[in-house]
Amino acid sequence: MITITTSNNKNVYFASDQHLGAPTPKESMPREKKFVAWLDEIKKDAEAIFLLGDLFDFWFEYKTVVPKGFIRVLGKLAELRDAGIPIYFFVGNHDLWMTDYFQKELNIPVYHKPQEFIINNKKFFIGHGDGLGPRDIGYKRMKKVFTFPLFKWMFRWLHPDLGVKLGQYMSVKNKMISGEEDFKFLGAENEWLVQYCKKKLQENHYDYFVFGHRHLPLEIELAENSMYVNLGDWINYFTFAEFDKNRLILKEY
Structure with a gap:
């Protein structure tokens, strides 16, 4: 478990679901520039940054090749790390084929799984949110296929020009990947991530559960001193969360 203690006037930031590259690189470019501008703005007071998945709408790492593009956001992330700001990345359902490129470069x-963090003595449970809880059945089946070693080995044998093009098409078009219900609020009692969080609370106390995936900015009280926060997205809402000493707040950029 990683412990983070913020310095004076420093904050911890959370964002997810940028889906850069969708529906086309040209159409996503304004969103990429906006996200990079946000990263540049928070650089001055960020103690740490959490990116909770689906930064890219499709990502696959061959042994010597990664998808073309995204130079602005990758360059900005490199700048922030070189400035000494810790960044933690959680893969989502669209970029779950990440291996070691981010670590090495x-x-x-x-x-690849949710993790526990202690931030200013508050206990956080953090992840992308896909495949958790009692629903998302179709995606859970699909994820087993996509993460199966034989499938990944076979996909790597496709030429990158073909493999990336096929992956991008599937990612945009296939509802099994994109998540048909990701954009609809089901009511707090029917939200499967809420149900998942409440079950986790039976085992341990967490002050905050922070997820992406649902594409909706949500703040739902689970119990006394326990909150579920969904970060929304950078497609429709341009929302993020800021933890300032001892309180997590959703904000819009």
């Missing part, structure tokens, strides 16, 4: 750790 950017010195950014990559997590």
